Amino acid sequence: MQSGTAQFHPIQNMPWGHNVLIAAGLVLATLILSRLSARALRHLLWRKDNQLPTSTIIVNIARVAIWATSGSIILDSCFGISANALVAALGIGGLAVSLGFQNTLSNLISGITITFTGLVKPGDDIEVGLVSGTVQDVTWRHTTIRNREGRTVIVPNAMIASSVLVRIPQANMVKIPISIPLDRTSHAEAGIDEFAGNLAEAVSRAVEPISSLEKEPRVIFSEITRDWITGSLILFIHAPERRAAATDAAVRAIASTLHEVSAKA
Structure with missing residues (x-):
């Protein structure tokens, strides 16, 4: 008899090719789930009785959460890679990447802040600096504004969060x-x-x-x-x-x- 207990992972003990196929299936399932969730969220957010912000950034956050969770499951189940260990191993590299993407992270955090605080939402008529018009959408990186001439102006979220914001009367x-x-x-x-x-x-x-x-x-x-x-x-x-x-x-x-x-x- 052999002493000790041997850990057995049914997926990890399969041939490598089978694990790849299973991972591909999980990726496909995640893609379908992400699209269905995004469609359901859009339907919910654009209802007349909805009290939540209708910005696209909410849908994007939900999709990122789904993909992050699925990616962690795939790495752990199919390839035996712990997501926590991977994050720890990439800690120093992640810090360098975060510094390189400082502006992007700033816009992301600003977009989340202005969306969930209700500072800016689609349909608002605002003036930021030299830009004025109607807010069309708030994404993870920028806010889309349509000015009085019908032109689309892209304003970084960080600029809206840090600048003087003036609400102007609705066009109608x-x-x-x-x-x-x-x-x-x-x-x-x-x-x-x-x-x-x-x-x-x-x-x-x-x-x-x-x-x-x-x-x-x-x-x-x-x-x-x-x-x-x-x-x-x-x-x-x-x-x-x-x-x-x-x-x-x-x-x-x-x-x-x-x-x-x-x-x-």
């Missing part, structure tokens, strides 16, 4: 400052609420022929003095390219409403 939002003499609101039966409702209704009728509205116009008051009430009228249109015409129509409707109220006074 029309915001009109208003100042109303306090005495004019007293002629409405329900006071300020009815007056604001009349303004919103008049603006809605004026803008609808130009562009349909995503939301009903809202009047938000921000300050009151002895003689004036100031605030803004805000509406969202479906055709951003007609924003100027919609603004003109809304201003004319507000002026007409104020004139009618003044005439009744």
Whole structure:
């Protein structure tokens, strides 16, 4: 009888060619799983009721995690290589590689930070340095922005994380400052609420022929003095390219409403 116990690994004791075939099969399975997971994540992230960021970087992180886990399993099961030992052996080399890829790692970390903190997400209108426009996507290395001329601008994630970020009004939002003499609101039966409702209704009728509205116009008051009430009228249109015409129509409707109220006074 032989003393001791001999460890037996069913895959490692197979012929080398069989291990290669098994590894190839696992790689193929990992590829399929990665694609299915990416498709499922995209479907989940682009749902209307989704509260998570819709950036591509989330999908990429999931795919990297799947491939890293699968690679560790393949190395250990088919070739007897421990992933932990491999990482330790490549520690010094990995440090040198990380220094060489310092900018890439900086952009990756910045991309993860701005995505999961909600600092920047697709659909936001922002201004970074001399670049302004609508965010299209946040990837592992850069953020894609479409400017007002329709051109695509690539901005490194590290620049967004370290620069002054300005949020600009959405392209389909029309915001009109208003100042109303306090005495004019007293002629409405329900006071300020009815007056604001009349303004919103008049603006809605004026803008609808130009562009349909995503939301009903809202009047938000921000300050009151002895003689004036100031605030803004805000509406969202479906055709951003007609924003100027919609603004003109809304201003004319507000002026007409104020004139009618003044005439009744």
